[in-house]
Amino acid sequence: MEHEKINAEVISVFPDKVKISVDDLEDFQLAEEKLKVGSYLRIADNDNAVLIAIIENFTIEVGHNAEGEPTRKYILEANPLGIIRDGKFERGGDTIAIPPKKVEPAKTEEIQKIFEESLADKDKFTFATLSTNSAIQVPVDGNKFFNKHIAIVGSTGSGKSHSVAKIIQEAVCAREGTYEGLNNSHIVIFDIHSEYKSAFPTARYIDISTLVLPYWMLNSDELQELFIDTEANDHNQRNVFKNAIINSKTQHYEGPVENKNRIHFDSPLYFDMRDVLKEARDINTLEIDTGEVYQSGAKKGQPKTTHGSLYGQLTNFISRLESRLNDKRLDFLLGDRSRTITFDDTLKQLIGYGEGNSNVTILDLSGVPFDVMSITVSLISRILFEYGYYYKRLRCNRSPDETINNDVPLLLVYEEAHKYVPNSDLAKYRASKQSIERIAKEGRKYGVSLLLASQRPSEISETIFAQCNNFLALRLTNPNDQNYVKRLLPDTLGNLVEKMPILRAGECLLIGDAVVLPSIVQIHECDPKPSSNDIPYFDLWKQEWIDLDIPSIKEEWYKI
Ligand SMILES: Nc1ncnc2c1ncn2[C@@H]1O[C@H](COP(=O)(O)OP(=O)(O)O)[C@@H](O)[C@H]1O
Ligand SMILES: [Mg+2]
Incomplete structure (x- = not known):
């Protein structure tokens, strides 16, 4: 009685890994294809189920046989992908019955069939x-x-x-x-x-x-990022900017009047950047009439004014607005076409x-x-x-x-x-x-x-x-x-x-x-x-x- 020499066998099975020992890699490979990382293996059990696994790595173990001659064994680690049972392939699922009976490279037809039949043609x-x-x-x-x-x-x-x-x-x-x-x-x-x-x-x-x-579709964060010097962290700038935009949106709003007081910074409405610039300039140069007149001096008889609370404080902000609006490279976002699109x-x-x-x-x-x-x-x-x-x-x-x-x-x-x-x-x-x-x-x-x-x-x-x-x-x-x-x-x-x-x-x-x-x-x-x-x-x-x-x-x- 001569035993068939087993060339390849499964030496351990984990839920996500199978280890296989191969004595002679040449004998184990299919004639038409060299095994590589990524090649598929089939591991059969006694219940007619076949586990398909993909090779993840190869290692070589060097040892000695009984005569003291050097031997080499190939250890393959593979990841289970799914089971073929009754001719049908299922991804994942339980693993095969232990001990596995036979391991070999997956047959080309078998893999081809999996790819062909696991999806309906219309979904491929x-x-x-x-x-x-x-x-x-x-x-x-x-x-x-x-x-x-x-x-x-x-x-x-x-x-x-x-x-x-x-x-x-x-x-x-x-x-x-x-x-x-x-x-x-x-x-x-x-x-x-x-x-x-x-x-x-x-x-x-x-x-x-x-x-x-359209710049007017930018949200409040994006607008501030574009027009406000965020490092300066200047509340006045932010407030002026926000109010000016709300004012411009309100002014251009053509819907029912009762909605006007619900318009806010992020309302997706048209506004004109030129209005915003004008409002900022006005605030920056605001003179408030005190109701008094000069009693003497060169201005005698003229109304007395004081500076608005933000007088002169928005100069940096305004120059930033101006430079953005005049920047030709930003025409796609701030130019005339952006205003009208x-x-x-x-x-x-x-x-x-x-x-x-x-x-x-x-x-x-x-x-x-x-x-x-x-x-x-x-x-x-x-x-x-x-x-x-x-x-x-x-x-x-x-x-x-x-x-x-x-x-x-x-x-x-x-x-x-x-x-x-x-x-x-x-x-x-x-x-x-x-x-x-x-x-x-x-x-x-x-x-x-x-x-x-x-x-x-x-x-x-x-x-x-x-x-x-x-x-x-x-x-x-x-x-x-x-x-x-x-x-x-x-x-x-x-x-x-x-x-x-x-x-x-x-x-x-x-x-x-x-x-x-x-x-x-x-x-x-x-x-x-x-x-x-x-x-x-x-x-x-x-x-x-x-x-x-x-x-x-x-x-x-x-x-x-
Ligand atoms: N599927 C492919 N088949 C054959 N050659 C390819 C394929 N994909 C890329 N290449 C080659 O590789 C080179 C780099 O591709 P590319 O798509 O520009 O790479 P990346 O975008 O990753 O830098 C290309 O010159 C192309 O000729
Ligand atoms: Mg590229």
């Missing part, structure tokens, strides 16, 4: 293939994917922008039924590096020269409506001055959130049994998210952080979800990151970032992140509740591509000396 949204086997498409549940927030993290050059572009390109061409023209997807990209225009040639493209934002046009330009509808709106913010970036992003984000909020209210009022809160849901894409929502309490980030955190917490209910891309995940506000349900973790080399991501990933699979600093461009750990099986995937290449900001130095340097057109550079520099 596909932008990647399995990294270890490019024949296997890896779909996610499209509804769950977009309804919850998405995070894409990876070092520079790992493929974030290409992944963002691919996901949006797929979303824009997805269709149910046959119709001509656009589908109903609505995506707004906050693009600080002017990267996305080339990936979406037909998108609505808005940059600093075409963007028009209507609410309807503001909203339309941002969500793709109007002349030439568009699924994708690219907000190229590269020209927005750094010191107003936060309030700009905050204002736009808040308008988009409130659109969702009020649209839901409207729909529910119209039909109380409405089950879909928003039939025109939005996806807001923040490239370099750590720049808008950093893990920092500095005042200069407060506005954008507040607005985006609100979307992270409540946006889902109102059909406003987020896609955050970042090369510095550890610098992103944890409040926001913790609200993301689906992750694409591309190559991450910084240990701080790896640790941070690991901690926030929804599964026990976080360890994979530090095991994978050598992923190729576009290769990532795809994980989250829209995902059938957590997998290491290769994102499909997008077409057309976002433009890279990489300059081919060496190519350029090798060319003949280039004559620089310095006068034109000067002209651009001096433009106001």
